[in-house]
Amino acid sequence: MRVLFFGTPRFAVPSLEACARAHRVVAVVTQPDRPAGRGRRLTSPPVAIRARELGLAVLQPERLREAREALESAAADVGVVVAYGRVLPSWLVRLPRLGCVNVHPSLLPKYRGASPVQAAIRSGDPTAGVSVLWVTEELDAGDILGQREVPVSPDDTAGTLEAKLAEEGARLLLEVLDALERGQVRGRPQDPAQATYCGKLSKEDGLIRWDEPPEVVERHVRAMDPWPVAHTLHRGRVLRIWRVRPVEGEGQPGEVLRVTPEGFVVAAGSGAVEVVEVQPPSGRRMTGAEYARGYRLQPGDRLG
16 A cells, blocks of 8 residues: 655654555655754754665655655555654544544553653553544544554563564554455444543653652663653752662652662662662763762662
8 A cells, every 4th residue: 555654763663664565655754853861953853864874755844734745746555654743633633545544552541642652651551552543623532443462571671662562563564454454444433431530741750759659660760761760869860760679668759778799779768778779960970889989879878
């Protein structure tokens, strides 16, 4: 089929590659290049980079209506949307002959919205998943065309789990597109009463609340990796926290209880966590023990 592909981040790349292998991608629509990194250099999104490597036509409009003529001339059979980062207007949803489908990294209707992978880890869900659904004007609310569960490992971060879901989503997408091409696709309506939502994350969402239980703090750290990264304050400066593990301990939330060979122990809401890997401002990632020595961390110090 002639596929019009919408996607932006690394999560969308496996689906783009799958569509390019099995169908004809007539155009790839992605976000414009943005400044990134310390040098704020103009950087193309991962989908744009991979699409050019595959020799595909790339469109990067600030506003979709600016590309309307090109999109209409593409004469697409189906639109595929994978983390594009913008809601498609109704004229564009209706443009492909068969409509538009979306790959979403959750078991809908749970975790509609922008941060389902982080929400699943932070909530302690034993499984996550991916859904392929019809695109409608309501966010992530279309009929479900296919779903696949993926186990959440105890050491999964948002980055590692998202990579698993991206690969599984690409496989499921091809199955749905094949069924759609044969006219055998059947949608299953979502139950709006079961819907939950998770919004777009900001840097502030990475802040650790030391009054939460140790297991929640540990899941929070994994959920915020690789972005926005869990963090706290030490002596008024931001300290990034990359890895912790629940341990025994008791004290005021945020209080440093002891220094260990691998890190340092901080009191949480109903116990404690050992901070194993950190990153000070403008510094490299290091073990908690290295930080404790270099910054003279002492029992009784407070974080947060």
